[in-house]
Amino acid sequence: MLQAITRYGLFLALIGAAAYFFRIRYRKGLQDIPGPFWASILSFDRVITTASGKQQHKHLQYHNTYGPFVRVGPNHVSISRGEFITQIYGIGNAYPKSEFYSVFDAVTPHGVRFPTLFSIRDEKAHKSLKRPVASAFSMTSLVELEPLTDICIEILISKLNRKKGQSVDFGTWLHWYAFDVITSLTFSTRQGFMETETDVDGIINAIEGRLVYNSIIGQVPFLHKFLLGNNFIAACAQAVPLLAKLNTVRSIVKFAASQLEKRSMGKSLPSNDQNHDLLDRFRRVRDSEEVITNGDLLNHAASNVFAGSDTTAISLRSMFYYLCKNKRCYEKLREEIDNMDKEGSLSSPITFGEASRMPYLQACMKEAMRLHPAVGQMLERVVPEQGAQFGQHWLPSGTIVGINPWVVSRERTVYGEDVDDFRPERWLDATPEAAKYMQRNFLAFGSGGRSCLGKNISLLEMSKLVPQLLRRFDIELSSPMTDWTLNTYWFVKQTDLFCNIKKRPTMEQS
Numbered sequence: 001m002l003q004a005i006t007r008y009g010l011f012l013a014l015i016g017a018a019a020y021f022f023r024i025r026y027r028k029g030l031q032d033i034p035g036p037f038w039a040s041i042l043s044f045d046r047v048i049t050t051a052s053g054k055q056q057h058k059h060l061q062y063h064n065t066y067g068p069f070v071r072v073g074p075n076h077v078s079i080s081r082g083e084f085i086t087q088i089y090g091i092g093n094a095y096p097k098s099e100f101y102s103v104f105d106a107v108t109p110h111g112v113r114f115p116t117l118f119s120i121r122d123e124k125a126h127k128s129l130k131r132p133v134a135s136a137f138s139m140t141s142l143v144e145l146e147p148l149t150d151i152c153i154e155i156l157i158s159k160l161n162r163k164k165g166q167s168v169d170f171g172t173w174l175h176w177y178a179f180d181v182i183t184s185l186t187f188s189t190r191q192g193f194m195e196t197e198t199d200v201d202g203i204i205n206a207i208e209g210r211l212v213y214n215s216i217i218g219q220v221p222f223l224h225k226f227l228l229g230n231n232f233i234a235a236c237a238q239a240v241p242l243l244a245k246l247n248t249v250r251s252i253v254k255f256a257a258s259q260l261e262k263r264s265m266g267k268s269l270p271s272n273d274q275n276h277d278l279l280d281r282f283r284r285v286r287d288s289e290e291v292i293t294n295g296d297l298l299n300h301a302a303s304n305v306f307a308g309s310d311t312t313a314i315s316l317r318s319m320f321y322y323l324c325k326n327k328r329c330y331e332k333l334r335e336e337i338d339n340m341d342k343e344g345s346l347s348s349p350i351t352f353g354e355a356s357r358m359p360y361l362q363a364c365m366k367e368a369m370r371l372h373p374a375v376g377q378m379l380e381r382v383v384p385e386q387g388a389q390f391g392q393h394w395l396p397s398g399t400i401v402g403i404n405p406w407v408v409s410r411e412r413t414v415y416g417e418d419v420d421d422f423r424p425e426r427w428l429d430a431t432p433e434a435a436k437y438m439q440r441n442f443l444a445f446g447s448g449g450r451s452c453l454g455k456n457i458s459l460l461e462m463s464k465l466v467p468q469l470l471r472r473f474d475i476e477l478s479s480p481m482t483d484w485t486l487n488t489y490w491f492v493k494q495t496d497l498f499c500n501i502k503k504r505p506t507m508e509q510s
C-alpha cells in the first residue's frame with residue numbers, strides 16, 4: 001500500500017515537473033527563439049558558463065550556431081545585432097536594468113545596503129543620483145585634473161626605467177597605474193600601488209573576489225538574499241577562507257570611506273586649491289543650488305574605486321597586446337608619435353590635447369576596445385509592460401534582453417570579414433556613413449542613459465599613457481608565441497601579459 005502511494009506520488013511529481021518545464025520551454029514569445037535546450041528551461045546553464053569564466057566565448061559560439069537571437073535562459077534573450085542598441089538602451093526608452101544588477105548594490109561595514117549609480121534600477125532615483133556629479137566627469141572638467149595623471153605617468157616611467165633587461169608583468173603594472181590614477185583623481189590620495197609595487201590594502205583582490213560572486217550569483221539573483229546578501233550569512237562566511245575571498249563588498253566600501261575620511265581631514269590635500277579633485281567637484285555643487293549628501297558622496301567614491309581601475313587596465317593591456325602582436329601597427333603608431341616629437345609639438349608627458357591630435361593613436365584605442373571590450377557579459381535589461389517587437393520576434397513584458405559587447409563588436413555585417421583582426425585603419429578609412437554605423441554598434445562603454453560615466457577618465461588616462469610609453473620604451477612580448485590568459489567575471493580580465501621593456505633614445509628631457 002505504502003509502495004503504491006510512493007509510486008503514485010513520484011508519478012505525480014514527475015508530471016508536475018514536466019508540466020512546469022513544458023510551460024517554461026514554451027513560454028509565449030520565447031518558444032521560437034533558438035538556443036541550447038537546457039538553457040531554455042534552467043538557469044543552470046548560465047550559472048555554469050559564467051562560473052567557467054568564459055561567458056563571452058560561449059555567447060559568441062551560441063550566436064554563430066543559432067543566429068542573431070539566442071535564448072540563453074528560461075527568460076533571457078541575447079541579441080547580437082547593434083541595430084537594437086537604441087531600442088534597448090537608448091535615452092528615454094523604458095528598459096530598466098534587470099535584477100542581475102542588484103547583486104552589485106554596495107554594503108557599508110555596518111551591513112547597510114545601498115544601490116550605487118551602477119546598480120540602481122529605478123530610473124528616477126538613478127537620475128537624481130547622477131545629476132549632481134555628471135558635469136565633474138566631462139572632459140572639460142577632467143583635463144583640468146591632468147597634472148594628477150602626469151605624476152602617475154612619471155612614476156610608472158621611472159619604475160620601468162629600472163626594470164631594463166627584465167621580463168616585466170606589464171599587465172599588473174598597468175593595473176597599479178590605473179588604480180593610482182583613479183584614487184588621485186577622486187581623493188587626491190595616490191595609494192602608492194606603483195611605488196610600493198603591491199596591491200595596497202588588498203583592494204584589487206577584494207574587487208576581484210566580489211566580481212566572481214556577483215557575476216555568478218547575478219544569474220540567479222533571487223538567491224543573493226540567502227547567500228552573501230544576508231548579513232548573518234555574510235558574517236559567517238568570513239570564517240571560511242574561500243568564502244571570505246568572495247565576501248568583500250564591505251571592505252571595498254570601507255576602503256572608499258577611509259579615503260573620504262582622510263580627505264575630509266585634509267590629509268591628502270597638497271594645496272588649498274578648491275577644485276582639486278573629483279570630490280571637490282562633487283561637493284562644489286552642494287554650495288550652489290544642488291545638494292549632495294555624505295551618503296551620496298560615499299556612493300560615488302565607492303563607484304569610482306570599484307569601476308575605475310579594472311576597466312582602464314583591461315583596455316590598456318589590450319592596446320599594448322594588440323600593438324605588440326601587430327608590428328606594422330606598432331611601427332605606424334610610433335612613427336606618428338616620433339613625427340610630432342621631431343616637430344617639437346609634444347610636451348612631457350604628452351598632454352591630452354596633443355594625444356587627441358594623433359588620429360592613428362585614437363583609432364588604435366578604439367580598435368583595441370572593439371576587439372576586447374572590458375565587459376564580457378550581457379548588459380541585461382527588462383522588456384517593459386507592453387512587451388516589445390524585435391524584428392520578427394515579439395517579446396513579452398518581463399523578458400530579460402541584452403547585448404554582450406563582445407558579441408556585437410564581432411558582427412561581420414558591421415565590421416566585415418576581417419572582424420577578428422586588429423586593423424585600426426577600419427576607423428580611419430571608412431566613409432563617414434560607415435564610420436557612423438560602426439560607432440553606433442560600439443558598445444564597449446555601454447549606451448544611452450546608463451552608459452559609462454567614467455569613459456572620459458579612461459580616455460584621458462589611455463590617450464596620455466600609451467604614446468608617452470611608446471615614445472620612451474621599446475616594448476615587446478616576452479614570449480610572443482604564448483597567449484595571455486582571459487578570465488571573465490563581468491570584466492574580461494587578462495593575466496600573463498609579460499613584456500620586455502627597453503629604454504629608447506629620446507628627444508625629450510628625462
Ligand code: HEM
Nearest residue numbers: 118307308311312315374379444445446450452453454458
Ligand atoms: C575603458 C574603461 C571603461 C569601460 C570599457 C567601461 C565600461 C562600462 C560599461 C559597458 C558600462 C555600462 C554597463 C551596463 O550598461 O550594464 C559602464 C557603466 C559605468 N561605468 Fe564604466 N567603464 C570604464 C571606465 C570607467 C571608469 C574609469 C569609471 C569611474 C570613474 C566608470 C564608472 C562607471 C559607472 C558609475 C557606470 C554606471 C553608469 C550609470 O548607470 O549611470 N567606468 N562602464
